[in-house]
Amino acid sequence: MKTISWGIIGCGDVNEIKSGPAFNKINGSVLSAVMRRDKEKAADYARRHQVPSFYGDAQDLINDPGINAVYVATPPGPHEEYTIASLTAGKPVYVEKPMSLDAESCRRMAAAAAQTGTKLTVAHYRRALPMFRKVKTLLNEIGDVSLVTIRFFQPKASALVANSEENWRVDPAISGGGLFHDMAPHHIDLMLYFFGEPLSIHGHSANQAKMNRADDIVMGQLVFPGEVFCTGAWCFNVPKEFASDECEIIGSLGKIVFPFHGNEVSLHTGGEVAVHRFEHPQHIQQPMIAEVVRYFSGEAAENPCPAEAGIKVLTIIDRFTGK
Structure with a gap:
């Protein structure tokens, strides 16, 4: 991929400054579409951030031929569903932390990445600061x-x-x-x-x-x-x-x-x-997103935060909380 054309699933408050604007400030990266269940709010986000397309359904964004990578930025509940759907469509995924609801869900996500041969990175962005x-x-x-x-x-x-x-x-x-x-x-x-x-x-x-x-x-x-x-x-x-x-x-x-x-x-x-x-940085995820762009494009060989890291974090959380 010469240019990573991003679609964001879940353009809520966190996206306003922490991550969303960063996708257009990195070489070889562009934010092309956003999705939110409230389509009017998706349209408002797209208008304010000059994003060309917006959707009210996640699958419509995933199916957009102009999108070649997906940032799953919803609350953790639907992370597994949206991540696996994107990977199945052949689109690499940058998924917010925590990776999912529990370690078992994370393992299914990692398995989908392995089965489809599609890249998956977890947004533990502080390790890039x-x-x-x-x-x-x-x-x-x-x-x-x-x-x-x-x-x-x-x-x-x-x-x-x-x-x-x-x-x-x-x-x-x-x-x-x-x-x-x-x-x-x-x-x-x-x-x-x-x-x-x-x-x-x-x-x-x-x-x-x-x-x-x-x-x-x-x-x-x-x-x-x-x-x-x-x-x-x-x-x-x-x-x-x-x-x-x-x-x-x-x-x-x-x-x-x-x-x-x-x-x-x-x-x-x-x-x-x-x-x-x-x-x-103003957009605190920008250093990590820059590394993800290099990884997804093939410029960098190493995954900046692989699914295994997300699994380990949730394994610890599960054990701490008695799950």
């Missing part, structure tokens, strides 16, 4: 890593959680769980990106505040190769003053501290602290 690539290089500065701690505590109404017209993120039938399922895939995927596949997985979850049907507290433990112990706590019912977003990686020569949703990384070695600050 300069900030987190810097963290990976800084691991060499702190010696042998022994302990990783994740503390992600948010109030009931968190500014870090994307807004949407429907509160689908706390409906397990649509999201797979609650806010943990929406936010933690970023955090867990970065652990996989830094340390590889875990050797053991243990966790627990509960619905403490009973605000909805989804669990609002999750604790988990991972052990990575090299006896790297990782413990994580996610809570979505704390008072605002106790909010926290911090990952601490401790090694034999120092430690690295950073937020998952901030822009500073601090390196603590030899009694000194070096702070690295980053300015994230």
Whole structure:
């Protein structure tokens, strides 16, 4: 493919800035069509973003001969259906995180990609951001890593959680769980990106505040190769003053501290602290989308985030939450 001509299934609020406009800002990429079940809203998105075509039915977009790649950007519920339909049509897919509702669904998606010989990439886009690539290089500065701690505590109404017209993120039938399922895939995927596949997985979850049907507290433990112990706590019912977003990686020569949703990384070695600050791109998925475009076009051989990564993330989430 000389030019990747994208169709987006699900042009909701997240697409407005985080991803949608990026498709037209990358060499060899163009956004050609969008779909939303509310066709009038699809038309409005297309008009405001100068997208040539719009649809109210996903299959109509998939069948569009002018589309040669699909970005599945709906809530997780229909990810499997839309991804497999696109792959079956021979169109590579960039699917939002979490990859689907559970690991078993992800495996079916990966199997469809293998059976059709069509490319599939998961939108764990933080692994493509300069900030987190810097963290990976800084691991060499702190010696042998022994302990990783994740503390992600948010109030009931968190500014870090994307807004949407429907509160689908706390409906397990649509999201797979609650806010943990929406936010933690970023955090867990970065652990996989830094340390590889875990050797053991243990966790627990509960619905403490009973605000909805989804669990609002999750604790988990991972052990990575090299006896790297990782413990994580996610809570979505704390008072605002106790909010926290911090990952601490401790090694034999120092430690690295950073937020998952901030822009500073601090390196603590030899009694000194070096702070690295980053300015994230306006369209935060743009670095990952650029890599996906190169992969889909054949310019790059390596998948920037293969389906196997999505399966591993959901396997961990399933184990943490008792699925």
